[in-house]
Amino acid sequence: MSHIHIQDGVLSIWLIIIGYLLIGLYLIFLFFNKKKFIANKKIALVGVISALMLITMTVEIIPPAYHMNMAVLSGIVLGPVLSILAIFVANIILAFLGHGGISVIALNTIVVSIEAILGFWGxxxxxxxxxxxxxxxxxxxxxxxxxxxxxxxxxxxLGTNGVESPFHNHEHAIETVHEHSSVEHHNANSVSNHNAIDFNLGRFLFAILSLGIFGWVIEAVITAFMLKYIKQVKPDIIEYDISPGIE
Known part of the structure; x- marks a missing residue:
């Protein structure tokens, strides 16, 4: 999974505000359409999925030091709209447990929700x-x-804008790397003109390909087994047709 491990005061305020505005618009939309999306069974499922995500987000798989979140499972079971609510609740609790700052609750909700929505439609x-x-x-x-x-x-x-970021991609190895240029053969002008804090895309790519891929495979396999099991024992939970394929 992808999650932003950043404490308060690091990301730019404009990005934080945009995140909370988007979540606010979502909550308003959900309030005015609650009869369409919310039923007693669905509310119970939102609670169950939120609890599941809370557990998986705080349990580390070693190796490769990876945290699952079951966002795609949430998207498939709850649908795109209610999965956002489950993710929002889980991120609120995680923030109060020190799993990221309060200011990034909305941004984390948006990132994980996009993962759930992409998984649903995919x-x-x-x-x-x-x-x-x-x-x-x-x-x-x-x-x-x-x-x-x-x-x-x-x-x-976008949010750091020259501020060092403690972000990692739940594999604890995917980070935005910022480093000072200290090579002796650089002249004084090149050092002064070089931005001392920069996003190192190369190291990010290396971390994704070397570590992240293992975590994604693990989460994808577990999610596939769980959804197949749910479809077999409780098919009414998923309210649209699924081709069972080869059993």
Whole structure:
């Protein structure tokens, strides 16, 4: 999963405000459409999924030092709208447990929600073509995790604006790396003109390819098994057709 591990006071205030405005608009939309999206069964599922995400986000898989969040499972089970609510609740609790600052609750919710939404639509598309629930969930989860990692990096890059970022991609190895140029053969002018704090895209890519991919495979496999099991024992939880494929 991708999650922004940043304490308060690091990201630019304009980005934080935009994040909370977007979440505020979502909550207003949900309030005025609650009869359409919220039923007693769905509310219970939101609570269950929030609890599941809270557990998986705080449990580290060693190796490769990875935290799952089950965002794609949330998106597929709850749908794009209610999965955001479950993710928002989980991120609020995580922030109060010290898992990121209060100011980044909204941004973390947006990043993880995009992961859930991409997983939902990716799964629906793949399942209609592949006709195999396990393969469809696996591919949708893996691709959603890959995309959300880049979105997280983009958020941090925009929000730091020259401030060192403690961001990592839940593998504890994907970080925005900022370093001072101290090579002796650089002249004084080149050092003074060089931005001492910079986003090192090369190291970010290396961390993704060397460590992140293992975590994505693990989460994709577990998500695929869980969704296949849910479909077998409690098919009414998922309120749209799923091609079972090869059992």
């Amino acid at each position: 799964f629906k598309l793949l399942n209609s073509k592949v006709k195999n629930i396990f393969i469809s969930v696996f591919l949708a989860t893996f691709l959603a995790l890959f995309a959300s990692a880049w979105i997280s990096a983009g958020v941090v890059y």
